[in-house]
Amino acid sequence: MSATTKVTAAENKLIEDILELVHSRSNILLSSHVGPDGDSLGSQIAFYHYLKSIGKNVWIYNQGHIPHYFHGFKDLDLIVVEPEKWDVPPEGFDLVIIFECTSLDRIGDVSNLVKDNVDIVNIDHHPENDEYGKINYLDASASSAGEMVYRILKKSGYKIDPDTATYIYIAILTDTGRFHFTSTSPECLHAAADLVASGVNVKELTDQIYYNFTEDQLRFTAEIVSRMETHLDGRVCFLTLREAELKERGLKYGDMEGLVEWTMRVRKVQVGALFKDTKPNFSKISLRSQGNIDVCKLAHRFNGGGHSNAAGCHIEADLETAKKILLEALEEILPDDE
Ligand SMILES: [Mn+2]
Numbered sequence: 001m002s003a004t005t006k007v008t009a010a011e012n013k014l015i016e017d018i019l020e021l022v023h024s025r026s027n028i029l030l031s032s033h034v035g036p037d038g039d040s041l042g043s044q045i046a047f048y049h050y051l052k053s054i055g056k057n058v059w060i061y062n063q064g065h066i067p068h069y070f071h072g073f074k075d076l077d078l079i080v081v082e083p084e085k086w087d088v089p090p091e092g093f094d095l096v097i098i099f100e101c102t103s104l105d106r107i108g109d110v111s112n113l114v115k116d117n118v119d120i121v122n123i124d125h126h127p128e129n130d131e132y133g134k135i136n137y138l139d140a141s142a143s144s145a146g147e148m149v150y151r152i153l154k155k156s157g158y159k160i161d162p163d164t165a166t167y168i169y170i171a172i173l174t175d176t177g178r179f180h181f182t183s184t185s186p187e188c189l190h191a192a193a194d195l196v197a198s199g200v201n202v203k204e205l206t207d208q209i210y211y212n213f214t215e216d217q218l219r220f221t222a223e224i225v226s227r228m229e230t231h232l233d234g235r236v237c238f239l240t241l242r243e244a245e246l247k248e249r250g251l252k253y254g255d256m257e258g259l260v261e262w263t264m265r266v267r268k269v270q271v272g273a274l275f276k277d278t279k280p281n282f283s284k285i286s287l288r289s290q291g292n293i294d295v296c297k298l299a300h301r302f303n304g305g306g307h308s309n310a311a312g313c314h315i316e317a318d319l320e321t322a323k324k325i326l327l328e329a330l331e332e333i334l335p336d337d338e
Contacts, residue, residue: 146171
């Protein structure tokens, strides 16, 4: 480990156990939550590179769309999102490693490939976790699953090459909102510094992720932002993303990744929400909050979860009804205006 990374004896033991287990297996499946994000994709690809370096057979199967900013990365095709291509080797998988999932069902349809008796390694940084693994490496203080992968790879003796460093960096960068969220700890920044020293091209990478809209994407973003709704004296900001409008423009939900962050750019806003009608009478909601306002707890009330300042949930209702329901809940939890 680098001298700047704090790892407790208990954590050290967990990492050693993971490395030992990984070395003893040959066919390893990696997966993460439905609708993989920068952290899940970066963590899985980085871990893939490590496992290949020690001679393992590795598969990465995920359900859902890849965010637009990931297109153009050369290892993208390692992530198989088409269920018809989810081949299982004749002898089966002998280890499954799951990144940033609070429960096993979060991997969606990939769970159909996970046999009851197969060993699972569970690597997660969410505050609550079902501990469904044979090994559960959990750290709610970690900025990202990527930061935890970094600790494992440092301990493994694997030389982190520029490619692997880049994928871990993507995980940390995107999960901290570009080193913005409260999870941006000294440990996370030390890891990032070490990754840059290993060859991450910070400018090129940041451009590729955050300065890479198509004209249509930016115009549509501007439209949605211009239609934002504010409530409770400007302390709540709602954005709405309608599927019909996406379709009209030939865009996908993955093309609008990061949209919810616009809500928090408004000075007084304490809670921001993005509503998406992903199915008829079904509204998916991304939540953001400031300080002590725990949107993870709020998300629990609506079939969701996440982190205290960034969470997701859904309400089985159309967009306008869902907004009313969420606003009522927010009225209860937001402290009175001084
Ligand atoms: Mn994460």
